[in-house]
Amino acid sequence: MEPTRIHAGDSAAWSRDVPDRPATAGWGLRYVFSGPSRQVVEALQATPYQVEVSAAITSSWAPGLYRWVALAFRGDQRLTVASGTLDVMANLETADPTDARTHAQKMLALVEAALEKRIPKDQQSYEIDGQRLDRIPIEKLNALRLQYRRELQREKNTSWPTGRPVFYRLR
Structure with a gap:
């Protein structure tokens, strides 16, 4: 085979x-x-x-x-x-170092960093020299955070060594 x-x-x-x-x-x-x-x-x-x-x-x-x-x-x-x-x-003996996190892990870190930056700056959008910047609403960031937490949970459940799912409470 x-x-x-x-x-x-x-x-x-x-x-x-x-x-x-x-x-x-x-x-x-x-x-x-x-x-x-x-x-x-x-x-x-x-x-x-x-x-x-x-x-x-x-x-x-x-x-x-x-x-x-x-x-x-x-x-x-x-x-x-x-x-x-x-x-x-990849041959890990010879490969260049890399970020081994999954997509969900990377995205969750980015969403949480965005939330941390948003809390002190309560601006939804602003304009400088005619250039307008709209930020992702906090509600949408929270929804994304929950989505990626769930995805991470699914990854953990499917990679559990015993093959049995493990349940966690997400807050």
Whole structure:
């Protein structure tokens, strides 16, 4: 079974059985990955076919979502025998530091910062030199804060190690 997620720089191995196109009849199997970059991996001639991708090879793969196809080939014959997607995650040993917060975490921080700045300045809008600036109403910011708190709660519930949801009271 092909992996659905790997980290760049990790090795990966899997097998694929193609009974109609066996290696013993002169067939080969090739995987083509297309996404942020294009990668081609040849399977080892065995029954079932064996695929081994070394850490040195995946270390050059750009992070992102790849579509892949498994192609059986012999001479000028070719047949797509399987397809899917592979999510290549960044190699954290070599990747630049990044903000690992989710979208909801980032947005909640921004909304709360906006609310903190709005409280001392009770202006809804103002105009300077003909340029008008309207601020997001506090009610809308509060609604956004509640929306992103709920989204964060859903993230926590689905990532809980026991698989059981945990309920929190949001205020």
